[in-house]
Amino acid sequence: MFLPDGSQDQIGDSLLKKQRVYQIFTDVAIRRGYKAIETPVIEYAETFTNPHVGIPFQQLLKWFDREGDIEVLRPDWTTAIARALMKLNPKESKWFYQGSVFTQDKDGVESRQAGIEMIRTKPIEGEIESLFFAIDYLSAVNIDDYLIELGHTGIYEKIIEPLMFTTTEEKKLRQAMHDKRQDVVKALTERNQTVQKQLLDLIQAYGESSLLDEYKQIFKDETDIVAILDELQDLVNVLKQLGIDQTIVDLGRVKQLPYYSGTMFRGYLTQTGDECFSGGRYDKLYQQFNQSTPAIGLAFDVDVLASAITIEKKEKIAIIASSETYVLAELKRRTISDKIVDVLYTFPTDNAYDDIIDLRNEGVE
Incomplete structure (x- = not known):
């Protein structure tokens, strides 16, 4: 029998490496004071397609249940955990998870993740703990050749305020910024030349952390943007104090899901360029539950990490x-x-x- 497109069996060393990545992640999370959480692999589609989350319906693996409601295979851990925490209302604020998510926007429908979520965390404190966790974990799996990228949703959002875009227009612009399509950005912002120039410059604002000082001067009259740049500089300085110099910034980075609302970060393996972790602040996610709950998290790509580690050969x-x-x-x-x-x-x-x-x-x- 054949498998559906995107599904795959796993055997041998490849499977053992993934299990090793999971086990070390669990050890690190427990040692750092996190509690385990698991959500069902089957959820209602509305949990992920509502305006607060905004995962495109066509990306979901879905079907109708016997009552006619649409069920899906879990496409996102962060949203599922937010739903679970609001239902269970635990006192703990630090959680870890591991398992698969299922979407139709990648080569394979199933991808394996291990991640952390923190609720009721203040800005900068949650960001620092997230990055420190990433560094601790990568060290535990013997990966030291990586790059950390920092960004923030607020820079782009502050710049586009004068445009008064519709939801559809802003979505197109966000996608163009994500794809770094200068031609599309230029066409969409013809009505405001000042904003147009700022966005086109922002697309190029990628590289060494020294860019932060440069853009503080460019936006010296925009106190909100300067405050964001200062926050990113604080994170760069903290990482340097921990001995991490492999830090870059992407000031033109935009959020792909509506619930991101602040600092975002990604990790890349230097040798391959593969993204090994990503995350950020998502204080807006809990608004769907009529809660004002600051939150932050990050997820590791288990498949990428497993391909990068070696298992000690035993006699x-x-x-x-x-x-x-x-x-x-x-x-x-x-x-x-x-x-x-x-x-x-x-x-x-x-x-x-x-x-x-x-x-x-x-x-x-």
Whole structure:
């Protein structure tokens, strides 16, 4: 039988690496004081398509239930966890999760994530903890060649205020900014040349953190934007104090989901350029529950991290047993630790083992 497009089986080292990434993530999260949370893999579509979340309906894997309501496979952990926390109302504020999300906007419909969510966290404190967690975790999986990118939703949003765009127009502009399509941005902003120039310049505002000082001068009369740039500079300084110099900024970055409302960050593997984590502040998400709850989180791409790590090869031992010595062979296996031990009943014909212990005639008269 064949699988649907985008689905895949997993075997061998690839699966073991993913399990290793999950296990180390759990260890780091528990050590840093996070509590585990899990949501159902099946949810109602409205949880993710409402205006506060805004995941496009066509990206969801969906069907009708027996009552005619639309159900979906979980496309987003952050939204699902927000729903669960509002229902369960726990006192804890630091949560971790791991598992799959399902969307139709990638090559594969299933992708594996491990992440953290923090609610009731003040600005800068939550950002610092999120980035420190990322650094701690990447170190634990022996990945040290990466780049951290910082951005903020507020710069773009402050600049476009004079445009008075409709929702449709703003969505087109946001997508053009995300794709760094200068031609589309220019066409959409013809009505205001000042804003047009600022946005076109912002598309190019990507690179070393020294850009922050440059743009403080450009926007010196915009106190809200200067405050945002100061916040990003504070994060750069904190990371430097921790010994992390691989920090860049993308001042033209825009949010892809409506609930992001502040600082955003991403991590990239230097050798491949693959995005290994992403996240940010999403204080607006809880408004759908009539709550004003500051929140922040980040998610790691387990598939990317698994492809980047190596699993230590253990010595492989074969114990050769007979029908008279299989109990003896099992007892011998239990005395050998930190090695892979196979009990065989025929002598191996390949070179798959580092050592062979022959117990076929041991103790047999």
